[in-house]
Amino acid sequence: MRLLKAAVLIAAGAALTPSAFPATPQKHLETPKPSDEIPSSCPVTKPSERPFVPPAAYPLAGAFWIGSEKLWTYITADGIWSGLPHYTAEDSRFRQKLFWWHEGYDGRAERLPHLTVTGERIDAPAPPITMDEHANAGWTDDREHAFIVVGIFIPTAGCWKVTGQYQGEELSYVVWVTDSRQAGDSTHCSSNDLLAVLKPDDPVYADALNLARTLQIHGFLIKCVLQSKMIHTFERQKGAALFRTDHGDFEALFLPNTETFDSLESIEQRENGRFLYSFLGSPSPASPHPIDSAYPMFFGKHANRLFITSDSQLAASITKAVS
Numbered sequence: 144m145r146l147l148k149a150a151v152l153i154a155a156g157a158a159l160t161p162s163a164f165p166a167t168p169q170k171h172l173e174t175p176k177p178s179d180e181i182p183s184s185c186p187v188t189k190p191s192e193r194p195f196v197p198p199a200a201y202p203l204a205g206a207f208w209i210g211s212e213k214l215w216t217y218i219t220a221d222g223i224w225s226g227l228p229h230y231t232a233e234d235s236r237f238r239q240k241l242f243w244w245h246e247g248y249d250g251r252a253e254r255l256p257h258l259t260v261t262g263e264r265i266d267a268p269a270p271p272i273t274m275d276e277h278a279n280a281g282w283t284d285d286r287e288h289a290f291i292v293v294g295i296f297i298p299t300a301g302c303w304k305v306t307g308q309y310q311g312e313e314l315s316y317v318v319w320v321t322d323s324r325q326a327g328d329s330t331h332c333s334s335n336d337l338l339a340v341l342k343p344d345d346p347v348y349a350d351a352l353n354l355a356r357t358l359q360i361h362g363f364l365i366k367c368v369l370q371s372k373m374i375h376t377f378e379r380q381k382g383a384a385l386f387r388t389d390h391g392d393f394e395a396l397f398l399p400n401t402e403t404f405d406s407l408e409s410i411e412q413r414e415n416g417r418f419l420y421s422f423l424g425s426p427s428p429a430s431p432h433p434i435d436s437a438y439p440m441f442f443g444k445h446a447n448r449l450f451i452t453s454d455s456q457l458a459a460s461i462t463k464a465v466s
Contacts, residue, residue: 181319184266185302187222188316198246212246214312225321228392230296231438231453237297237320240336242281242290243307250280250289258291258309265317266302276435279372281339292339292372336387339369347382347397354395354448354465355386361464364389371395373451376434377426381447390460393452398426404444411439 181187190207198212206217227237243258250256255277262272278293297303300322306315341351355365371383373394381397398404406424412433413419419433420440434440436453443450443462450461 181222182266182302185319186317187302187319188218189222190218190220197244209316210244210314211312214243214245214307214309214314216241216243216307216314216316218316218318222317223319223321227297227320227322234296234438235298237300237322238294239297240292240294240339241305241307242292242339243278243309243314244290245309245312248289248291250282250291254280256280256291256309258293258307260293260295260305260307262295262297262303262305264299264301265304267299269301270298272297272303272305281370281372282342336367336369341368341370341384345370345382345384347384350381350397350448351384351386351395354384358386358388358461358464363464375429377422377449378429379426380429391452391454391457393450393454393457393461396449396451398447400447402426403446404449405446407444407449409442 188209191209195208195210195215197208197215206219208215208217210216224237224239227239229236230238241260248256256279258278260272260274260278263269273296275294278291281290281292282288291309295305297320300320302317303320304315304317306313341348345351351368355368359365366387366389367385369385369387371385371394373383373396374380376383376396377398379398379402381399383394383396386393386395396404402425404426407426408423410421410423411418412421418436418439420436421433422428438453439455441452441455441458443452443458445462445465448465450458452458452461
């Protein structure tokens, strides 16, 4: 019914709104703007004549596998990443989600896999690629086939060498990143997203579709409804889903229909330049550790649904649409 306001705690004990601590915008580097045409100076990784074949059947369209049973991923056929989004409107870095596989990887036993991704621009000086605080487990089609997913931040367009490391194995490839957007990019799922689409057997599948229909009635364009890493944020939580929309991305957390988020309140702390969120009320958090974010987070709630996003206006728009 209303926005869940985050109380910001500072050393002096004063309360401020999240906007008092805006994320520091990343400045654009003064380098030429790459186009969709790959220059000869960028040795993008191309599919080999005998591409790697995974030990299990995984869906793949418009891309090719590379690596070995110990660590593999996929590359686009043309070697180009185009139309990548920004994490927030103030952040000039490009956001990409990468998927990795390892034979025998058990996502239930290792929900926070120790995979690291690094990257360096090889055609011009630039800061290195950085990744989320940790990687996460994900599943394709059925819940028996697990993969590792991690979000990365690319400082500029250009020619980038990306390297993944997991359990002593290392795999690298080169990709051309362009900041141009194809017409379809604004309305469709990416090939990466298609690997993590919410499945019909997910506990919140019906809830997520109902929410998507409600938002569409109120003018939202729903691009994708994806699996979420926030499925175990609160006790008695039914599940969660990640929504990509033309208004921005947000997480939707669901309780059983007989329970609500009405009494839940969030507490925000700032520590070492990061935002930490803990909660009071019901339901209780499933972990004693706060949610750790590089940016302010905004919360909306209605009945058994909690909405989490980095955009305060989006949180307000969602809450208004479902109320």
